[in-house]
Amino acid sequence: MLGTFVATLLPYWETSAHVGPNIVTAVVSMKGLWMECVYQSTGAFQCETYNTLLGLTTDLQAARAMMVISSIFSVMACAVSTVGMQCTVCMDGSSVKSKVAGVGGSLFLLAGLLSFIPVSWKTHEVVQTFYMQNMPASLKFEIGDCLYVGLASSLLSMLGGGLLSASCCDDLDGSRGTRRHYPYPDRTGPRGPSHLMPYHPATNPNLANKNQTLSLTSTSTHSTMPAQDSRKSARQNTAAGYDVTGYV
Numbered sequence: 001m002l003g004t005f006v007a008t009l010l011p012y013w014e015t016s017a018h019v020g021p022n023i024v025t026a027v028v029s030m031k032g033l034w035m036e037c038v039y040q041s042t043g044a045f046q047c048e049t050y051n052t053l054l055g056l057t058t059d060l061q062a063a064r065a066m067m068v069i070s071s072i073f074s075v076m077a078c079a080v081s082t083v084g085m086q087c088t089v090c091m092d093g094s095s096v097k098s099k100v101a102g103v104g105g106s107l108f109l110l111a112g113l114l115s116f117i118p119v120s121w122k123t124h125e126v127v128q129t130f131y132m133q134n135m136p137a138s139l140k141f142e143i144g145d146c147l148y149v150g151l152a153s154s155l156l157s158m159l160g161g162g163l164l165s166a167s168c169c170d171d172l173d174g175s176r177g178t179r180r181h182y183p184y185p186d187r188t189g190p191r192g193p194s195h196l197m198p199y200h201p202a203t204n205p206n207l208a209n210k211n212q213t214l215s216l217t218s219t220s221t222h223s224t225m226p227a228q229d230s231r232k233s234a235r236q237n238t239a240a241g242y243d244v245t246g247y248v
Helices: 002-009 058-084 097-130 145-174 205-213 218-241
Strands: 014-016 027-031 035-040 045-049 141-143
Touching: 002 058, 002 097, 002 145, 058 097, 058 145, 097 141, 097 145
Parallel strands: none
Antiparallel strands: 014 027, 014 141, 027 035, 035 045
């Protein structure tokens, strides 16, 4: 979108060629869609817009219209694609979200095609005029910077629109309008048969009777040792009962 704006507005579509007897580099002439400019070595930069619309050539009028329409479609594509992309929460969970992103990709494709046609046509015209034998050297021009920017932006726009449209087609085939989840394992579904042993808490009635009948003197030390051992064995049985590969 930014490249299309730059190529549409700036007057660097063709610049004067310093070849043959035209070796004076003090003045550089530039032409664009809307104006002609002259840059002098003293630093003066003068531009003059085209005063007529119907008096322009047909290819220049068509290039103007295509570049303006391409800029409009680029802005619309950015807005529509932002709504339809998965990284935004607009229309989240709706079945229309993927379709909106597909519409944005189509607009990018159309915008890139509309800007590619005048840029490539103008490039061909400049190159063909430059190699004409009967053309004076003072009337020959070279490819300007805006043509390179417009060509790169149109190709990137078509590439991005194609990738966005293809990804939206994959979303429609996989999940109808839902956000694609990351590949985490399913924790809610069945995980197959379980071969775990059921856990039964260890009970020792003899130990409880001993704790009630024995005194709290020297015999309490000997009675607490089996209780600690039984607790350790119960914890080991509990740890063995968990599935180490599952989710706790």
